[in-house]
Amino acid sequence: MTVTTAIIPAAGWGTRMLPASFSVPKELLPVFDRPSIEWVVAEAVAAGIERIVLISGRGKSGLMDHFDRHPHLESILTKSAKDEAAAEIVKRSKSCQFIEVRQGDARGLGHAVLCGELGFNQDRVAVLLPDDLYFGSPSALSELITLSDSAPEKGVIGLLEVAPEQSRKYGMVGGVWRDRQMQIDTLVEKPEPENAPSNFAITGRYVLPRQLFDLLRNQGSGALGEIQLTDALQTLAANKGMLGMVPSAKRYDAGDAEGLLIASLRCALDHGSDSLRARVQAELQQ
Ligand code: G1P
Numbered sequence: 001m002t003v004t005t006a007i008i009p010a011a012g013w014g015t016r017m018l019p020a021s022f023s024v025p026k027e028l029l030p031v032f033d034r035p036s037i038e039w040v041v042a043e044a045v046a047a048g049i050e051r052i053v054l055i056s057g058r059g060k061s062g063l064m065d066h067f068d069r070h071p072h073l074e075s076i077l078t079k080s081a082k083d084e085a086a087a088e089i090v091k092r093s094k095s096c097q098f099i100e101v102r103q104g105d106a107r108g109l110g111h112a113v114l115c116g117e118l119g120f121n122q123d124r125v126a127v128l129l130p131d132d133l134y135f136g137s138p139s140a141l142s143e144l145i146t147l148s149d150s151a152p153e154k155g156v157i158g159l160l161e162v163a164p165e166q167s168r169k170y171g172m173v174g175g176v177w178r179d180r181q182m183q184i185d186t187l188v189e190k191p192e193p194e195n196a197p198s199n200f201a202i203t204g205r206y207v208l209p210r211q212l213f214d215l216l217r218n219q220g221s222g223a224l225g226e227i228q229l230t231d232a233l234q235t236l237a238a239n240k241g242m243l244g245m246v247p248s249a250k251r252y253d254a255g256d257a258e259g260l261l262i263a264s265l266r267c268a269l270d271h272g273s274d275s276l277r278a279r280v281q282a283e284l285q286q
Pocket of ligand 1: 131204230
């Protein structure tokens, strides 16, 4: 059975995005012409995901609203001959089944993912962290699902090579490369550079077996006093195995203002009209 459910943890405060995220969920800040989370949902849907469990928190109800129907607005758009815009709303809301689970306490990424178990009844689940945007084809999640199909009992994660001093920002992995895959044996959350097992970092794309939820339930606090997904994955690596690969698509960090801006420019160049493309290129050359 393939992977049709995804968990998107989106309960975080967005402290790296302040002051922009003070009263607007950072996932609703735009990348080009739509909220950043819509790009993540589109990637999931393109990879065959049919149900998204959105882990939200206080002040984040706008996330579900974004993917809801807007009957009043739809009728206004239709009356003003903007049928295409009205149809877009319907299409967005039907692209997937959305379920919201609130994470009452901020107890870390592992806890957030565990909250998503409520909406899950299959053998494997995808997890997409909305700070990480991937643009390009094939989509990052679809590549990871293909790898997971070859070893469904193992966990699969997206990797990114980073400079050694960046290790403090990421979960870092170590293991043995075979072709494009790393057989991961070590995962450490945000280590000092001298303790990082390699220069490969975990990015926000995972395909994980159901067993993960049992591991998370028994997982004590780790780095920053939080329940870390990375620590549960270390146990999974020892029990069933973990595979990693660097997706072909390019990854953007939309979790801070600089990354959001760069991702926006990339999207404008990829999805904008010819005239916008020319304008962006001309502006950047000045
Ligand atoms: C989370 C994970 C970390 C991973 C990162 C990728 O950290 O805990 O292992 O490398 O996402 O973006 P966060 O950025 O939420 O602190």
